[in-house]
Every structure is written in C-alpha cells, then in structure tokens.
Amino acid sequence: MSHTVKIDDVVKRYGDFVAVDHISCDIKQGEFFTLLGPSGCGKTTLLRMIAGFNSIEEGRIYFDDKVINNIEAHKRDIGMVFQNYAIFPHMSVFDNVAYGLKARKEKKEQIGPRVMEALKLVQIENLKDRKPSELSGGQQQRVALARAIVIRPSVLLMDEPLSNLDAKLRVQMRTIIKKLQKDLNITTIYVTHDQEEALAISDRIAILNKGKVMQIDTPEMIYKKPQNTFVAGFIGISNFMDGKIVKMDDDMTAHVKLDAGMEFKIKLKKKAEGNIKISVRPEQFILNDPSAYGLQGEISMYTFLGDFANYEVKLPNGQIVEANEYTKDIDFVRKQGQKVSLTFNPEKINLFNESGTEVLS
Numbered sequence: 001m002s003h004t005v006k007i008d009d010v011v012k013r014y015g016d017f018v019a020v021d022h023i024s025c026d027i028k029q030g031e032f033f034t035l036l037g038p039s040g041c042g043k044t045t046l047l048r049m050i051a052g053f054n055s056i057e058e059g060r061i062y063f064d065d066k067v068i069n070n071i072e073a074h075k076r077d078i079g080m081v082f083q084n085y086a087i088f089p090h091m092s093v094f095d096n097v098a099y100g101l102k103a104r105k106e107k108k109e110q111i112g113p114r115v116m117e118a119l120k121l122v123q124i125e126n127l128k129d130r131k132p133s134e135l136s137g138g139q140q141q142r143v144a145l146a147r148a149i150v151i152r153p154s155v156l157l158m159d160e161p162l163s164n165l166d167a168k169l170r171v172q173m174r175t176i177i178k179k180l181q182k183d184l185n186i187t188t189i190y191v192t193h194d195q196e197e198a199l200a201i202s203d204r205i206a207i208l209n210k211g212k213v214m215q216i217d218t219p220e221m222i223y224k225k226p227q228n229t230f231v232a233g234f235i236g237i238s239n240f241m242d243g244k245i246v247k248m249d250d251d252m253t254a255h256v257k258l259d260a261g262m263e264f265k266i267k268l269k270k271k272a273e274g275n276i277k278i279s280v281r282p283e284q285f286i287l288n289d290p291s292a293y294g295l296q297g298e299i300s301m302y303t304f305l306g307d308f309a310n311y312e313v314k315l316p317n318g319q320i321v322e323a324n325e326y327t328k329d330i331d332f333v334r335k336q337g338q339k340v341s342l343t344f345n346p347e348k349i350n351l352f353n354e355s356g357t358e359v360l361s
C-alpha cells in the first residue's frame with residue numbers, strides 16, 4: 001500500500017543560503033503531486049530530502065505517520081527516476097530491471113515474472129535483451145521507469161524524467177506515466193520546471209519560488225485562481241494592470257479605477273482600499289469596436305494561430321497587453337493599427353493587493 005507523505009516545516013541550508021525555506025505540504029495516498037518552479041527554487045533539493053540523499057536540517061518528513069528523517073535512503077521504500085536515466089550501460093534491459101529485485105533478495109522464481117510485468121507496463125517487453133546503447137532516449141527512460149516500479153515502491157519520486165526527450169516524445173511519455181501512476185496507485189512526487197507538463201500530469205501542484213511555497217492547488221485552480229502575482233505570472237500569460245479602489249460598498253463590492261482608464265466593479269473577499277493590481281488572461285479580454293465602453297487601445301501586432309488570433313494591444317498609457325480572440329471566421333481577424341476597446345468579465349480576473357502577495361478577489 002502506498003503512503004501519504006507529510007512534509008512539515010522542512011529547511012535545507014547550504015552555508016548561509018536557504019535552499020528550502022520552511023516548506024510544508026500534505027501529499028495524499030495515490031496522489032500525483034508535482035513540485036514546479038523556476039530554476040534554483042529548491043525543487044530538486046526537496047525531492048532529495050524525501051529520497052534520503054539530502055539531510056533534513058529542520059522539520060520532519062513523514063511517510064504515513066512514521067518520521068523518516070533518520071531512515072537511510074535504501075530503507076525508505078521509494079522508486080526513483082532521474083533526468084539522465086541512470087541505467088547500467090553494461091546490463092541488458094532485463095537485468096537492469098531485475099537489479100533492484102536481486103538486491104532485495106527476492107525469490108529467484110519471482111524475478112522473471114515481476115520484471116516482465118514491469119516491462120509490459122511500460123510497453124517495452126520486446127526490448128528485454130537489448131543493451132541501453134541500442135535504445136532511444138524514450139526507451140531508456142521506460143527502462144528507468146520499469147526499474148523504479150518493479151520493486152513496488154510505496155512512494156515514486158521523479159526528477160525531470162522527460163527533459164532529455166524531444167517535445168513529441170515528452171507528450172507521449174507523460175501520458176504513459178500518468179496512466180501507469182493511476183493504474184498502480186502509487187503516491188508520486190514529480191519535479192519539473194515545465195508548466196504545461198505539470199498542468200497536464202498532476203493531481204495537485206506546489207509552486208515554489210526561492211525555497212518557499214507560493215501555492216498548492218489543482219492545476220485548474222493554479223491557473224484560474226492564482227494566490228499571488230508570482231503564480232499568476234509564472235503560469236501561463238497574465239496581463240497585470242495597476243489601479244485603485246475608489247469606493248468599497250458594504251457588500252464587499254469594490255469600485256476599481258484602472259490607471260489605463262476604465263472603471264469596473266468587482267466582489268472581494270474582504271475590505272480593501274488604495275492601490276491594487278489586477279491580472280487578466282489573454283483569453284479573458286473581450287474585444288469590441290472602439291466606440292464601446294472599455295480600455296481604448298490600438299492593435300500593435302497580431303499573430304494568427306489557427307483557431308485563435310493573438311493581439312498585442314497598446315493602451316493610452318503606453319502599456320501593451322495581450323488579448324486572444326477565437327477566429328471562427330478568418331474575415332474577422334483584426335489588423336495592425338486597428339482601434340479596439342477591451343473589456344472583461346470581472347468575475348474572470350484576479351485582483352491582488354499592491355505588492356502582489358495576496359489575492360483579494
């Protein structure tokens with residue numbers, strides 16, 4: 001049975017530098033949980049702490065209700081997949097996968113069927129006699145995956161397993177990994193810097209920045225309801241605009257005036273005043289004729305992208321925003337230099353405090 005993993009206020013320092021800065025999160029049994037963030041945010045360091053390759057200086061990590069801080073890596077019952085495959089070049093595919101079972105002194109008659117079962121799960125049973133040098137990158141990564149799951153680990157850890165593969169193979173492999181993870185129901189912690197991959201593959205994502213957790217949520221909530229401007233800016237495209245709350249009604253409706261010249265009303269979770277920031281996704285802008293109410297702008301660039309067009313729109317204050325519009329009919333594609341008015345549904349945007357650290361809407 002696979003474990004829950006509880007990370008409780010853990011810290012890792014390299015000298016004065018804090019690589020993992022009081023991180024906490026609860027990972028459910030069978031969950032596909034991803035650590036996502038820019039380079040150097042501490043995701044590999046945290047994964048290695050869970051694996052037992054890095055010491056845990058402060059805080060605790062639990063597998064179910066057992067503290068694992070002082071348990072050696074090879075006794076933690078984890079499977080690991082790395083970016084560089086880390087398979088043995090002199091051994092056949094079969095022997096690579098069998099290695100972990102032999103090391104655990106599994107019964108001889110069990111090894112063959114278990115290896116074949118794992119190879120079948122990653123769809124490379126026909127390659128069992130090949131050497132790694134006779135395999136493509138994607139096939140090598142399947143060997144690494146088979147080797148990690150053959151021991152039936154309680155927790156599966158993966159560190160950028162797809163980043164050495166080309167784009168098409170990455171998409172294929174992530175589907176295989178996701179399906180395999182669900183079929184085996186193994187609690188999985190996955191590290192990536194690729195936001196699309198994280199959104200596609202995860203049950204929940206922890207967004208990290210500078211060693212701290214910025215948000216833990218489902219992919220959909222991370223995209224639609226970022227808790228701060230870091231997450232809004234890191235995931236997908238967000239147009240940030242400055243403004244002011246000019247009036248607050250008793251029912252928490254804020255009257256907002258944007259510096260770029262438009263007023264709108266938005267329901268907030270709590271009372272607020274003064275300067276604020278909003279973020280608007282390109283697909284949330286509604287483009288209208290210039291006579292209509294909204295932010296008045298001029299299209300400074302457009303890119304036709306098949307089912308939608310992407311426009312850069314220059315606002316009167318000089319700011320350029322990105323807006324997308326579906327192009328069911330090519331005749332409706334707007335052109336450079338054309339004047340437009342932009343509006344949005346306030347329920348679809350996010351409003352943050354001035355420093356961007358807290359979502360207020």
Ligand SMILES: Nc1ncnc2c1ncn2[C@@H]1O[C@H](COP(=O)(O)OP(=O)(O)OP(=O)(O)O)[C@@H](O)[C@H]1O
Binds near residue numbers: 014037038043046193
């Ligand atoms: N052994 C070490 N000694 C000193 N600093 C380290 C060491 N290992 C990592 N760091 C630093 O800790 C920070 C976090 O590193 P980590 O490898 O966890 O980042 P990451 O989020 O996985 O980034 P990437 O996506 O680039 O792999 C980085 O700033 C890194 O330079």
